[in-house]
Amino acid sequence: MFQVWYRNLKVWLKHLQASLIGNLGQPFLFLLAMGYGLGKSVPEIEGMTYLQFIAPGLVASAVMYSSAFEATYGSYTRLSTQGTFEAILMTPISVYELALGEIMWGATKGLVAGLIMLLTLPLFGVFPLVSYVSVIPILFLEGAIFASMGLIMTAIATNYDFFNYFTSLVITPFFLFSGIFFSLDAITSPLKEALSVMPLANVVILSRNLCYGKVGNVEEMLFEVILTIIFTLFFGALATYLLKKRLIQ
Amino acid sequence: MGFKEQQGEVVLDIKGLKKVFGKRKVLKGIDVSLKKGECLALLGPNGAGKTTTIRILLGIVIATEGSIRVFDLEYPKGLKRAKFKMGVVPQMDNLDPDLTVFENLIVYANYFRISKKVARKRAEELLEFFALKNRRSEIIQNLSGGQRRRLLLARALINRPELIILDEPTIGLDPQARLLIWERLSDLKEKGTTMLLTSHYMEEVERLADKVIIIDNGTAIARGTPKGLVKDMLGSEIVEFSDGANRLDEIRKYLKGCDIDTEIFENRLFVYLKDGCKELDSLITSFSHVTKRPATLEDLFLRLTGRKLRET
Numbered sequence: 001m002f003q004v005w006y007r008n009l010k011v012w013l014k015h016l017q018a019s020l021i022g023n024l025g026q027p028f029l030f031l032l033a034m035g036y037g038l039g040k041s042v043p044e045i046e047g048m049t050y051l052q053f054i055a056p057g058l059v060a061s062a063v064m065y066s067s068a069f070e071a072t073y074g075s076y077t078r079l080s081t082q083g084t085f086e087a088i089l090m091t092p093i094s095v096y097e098l099a100l101g102e103i104m105w106g107a108t109k110g111l112v113a114g115l116i117m118l119l120t121l122p123l124f125g126v127f128p129l130v131s132y133v134s135v136i137p138i139l140f141l142e143g144a145i146f147a148s149m150g151l152i153m154t155a156i157a158t159n160y161d162f163f164n165y166f167t168s169l170v171i172t173p174f175f176l177f178s179g180i181f182f183s184l185d186a187i188t189s190p191l192k193e194a195l196s197v198m199p200l201a202n203v204v205i206l207s208r209n210l211c212y213g214k215v216g217n218v219e220e221m222l223f224e225v226i227l228t229i230i231f232t233l234f235f236g237a238l239a240t241y242l243l244k245k246r247l248i249q
Numbered sequence: 250m251g252f253k254e255q256q257g258e259v260v261l262d263i264k265g266l267k268k269v270f271g272k273r274k275v276l277k278g279i280d281v282s283l284k285k286g287e288c289l290a291l292l293g294p295n296g297a298g299k300t301t302t303i304r305i306l307l308g309i310v311i312a313t314e315g316s317i318r319v320f321d322l323e324y325p326k327g328l329k330r331a332k333f334k335m336g337v338v339p340q341m342d343n344l345d346p347d348l349t350v351f352e353n354l355i356v357y358a359n360y361f362r363i364s365k366k367v368a369r370k371r372a373e374e375l376l377e378f379f380a381l382k383n384r385r386s387e388i389i390q391n392l393s394g395g396q397r398r399r400l401l402l403a404r405a406l407i408n409r410p411e412l413i414i415l416d417e418p419t420i421g422l423d424p425q426a427r428l429l430i431w432e433r434l435s436d437l438k439e440k441g442t443t444m445l446l447t448s449h450y451m452e453e454v455e456r457l458a459d460k461v462i463i464i465d466n467g468t469a470i471a472r473g474t475p476k477g478l479v480k481d482m483l484g485s486e487i488v489e490f491s492d493g494a495n496r497l498d499e500i501r502k503y504l505k506g507c508d509i510d511t512e513i514f515e516n517r518l519f520v521y522l523k524d525g526c527k528e529l530d531s532l533i534t535s536f537s538h539v540t541k542r543p544a545t546l547e548d549l550f551l552r553l554t555g556r557k558l559r560e561t
Contacts (some may be wrong), residue, residue, distance in 0.1 A: 003359045086309070
């Protein structure tokens with residue numbers, strides 16, 4: 001598993017710059033446009049400025065984009081045109097290790113994107129509490145969730161166009177309706193409850209609460225953490241199963 | 250086969266191997282056995298089941314039926330341990346295009362849990378052995394077909410395998426590039442490396458293989474040594490009459506006393522000779538388009554699997 005992860009790391013380090021800019025561009029621009037631009041005309045939400053409100057969610061979204069992108073376009077290239085997966089399967093690496101290595105790698109890339117986003121928040125005048133470091137394992141799990149979702153798509157894809165469905169039907173809606181840009185409390189039940197148990201929404205809540213130390217409702221926090229772990233296990237297992245089905249005849 | 254060979258340690262033992270893809274029966278019960286230090290060639294037209302057999306050994310295809318033992322490791326349980334001792338040159342180039350020549354070897358070594366230090370040392374040796382030293386920092390796209398094949402071979406040897414699997418190792422190469430690879434494979438053979446080979450180049454098989462299995466439609470239709478097979482199944486010589494088809498009866502009658510076999514393909518007549526035949530020698534002079542030559546593995550292959558194109 002770590003051998004697969006290491007291979008991807010080695011390649012990534014070769015074109016670090018393009019990769020980082022590519023993955024971070026979008027959340028950065030959103031932070032600028034929404035936070036600075038729109039934020040001026042938006043009143044405070046839950047006692048925060050609009051910029052403060054959206055910043056922790058955008059950290060989570062940077063993880064999602066980076067992981068999902070890597071596990072679709074990146075993994076699919078390794079699966080199809082490059083034949084990298086097949087080359088790896090000729091060695092003692094099993095298909096399970098391969099799948100886990102790819103998920104771990106996607107999660108790592110997501111975490112890196114999230115951390116860079118997080119570290120630049122002070123530039124925008126957002127100062128998280130030191131205890132915000134506790135979000136790091138959560139972001140890694142989030143990365144694993146979206147890398148697994150991406151790998152599921154890779155396992156059933158027949159060409160690159162297929163990922164358009166994933167981007168427009170899964171990733172973009174998650175980005176817009178996970179409580180990053182508006183409080184999910186603004187939505188009426190039961191849609192609110194449905195949205196709040198979707199992947200990403202759970203991480204957005206955790207990220208925001210940990211960022212500003214609003215750990216008041218421990219039960220809710222614990223629920224979100226457990227939800228994140230369940231998503232990780234579920235999507236990870238499904239991705240592994242489907243990749244095995246695709247690669248082993 | 251000598252007594253000594255029979256005593257050899259069995260590296261590969263496949264019995265009754267079957268594989269069904271949906272409704273297509275690709276392998277219909279094949280037995281393959283290979284002893285230490287031997288080179289066995291699997292021959293057969295495209296789609297015969299050679300590559301499927303190899304992919305089963307790699308665990309990329311799961312057998313429907315049959316028992317597989319590699320180095321006394323029973324599949325599927327022993328697969329992972331067996332793979333530590335195998336090196337593979339695949340038919341399709343799957344070198345890592347994101348990495349350089351040298352990195353390809355190092356990263357591959359890591360899949361076998363070979364330490365960095367050992368991997369570096371072996372990689373240097375292999376680049377030397379396969380005349381790739383000047384290319385070590387090149388990216389894969391800049392390599393020629395021959396260089397890629399050599400690197401695939403080098404990569405297959407990075408774990409010092411006890412069994413090398415070569416799936417059409419010189420496919421698509423020019424004669425010089427092919428020759429270099431044959432020389433290197435001969436070197437390895439002399440050192441006692443066990444090899445499983447598939448190929449369409451009969452010259453390759455005649456040079457390298459000790460034993461041959463001809464596979465067609467998922468069944469083994471002949472097995473033996475390359476020379477022995479040709480001699481037993483075909484004979485020593487072939488006479489080819491390019492317009493002999495319409496005079497078949499006449500020719501047959503004339504050659505009644507000889508031990509021959511005939512085959513017609515389109516307008517051509519092929520006469521396979523087990524032993525010498527004086528009548529034939531005198532007959533040849535009365536035809537204008539006749540060639541007489543020693544029988545080869547290629548002739549046997551075509552005789553057994555047919556001269557017609559398979560994939561239409």
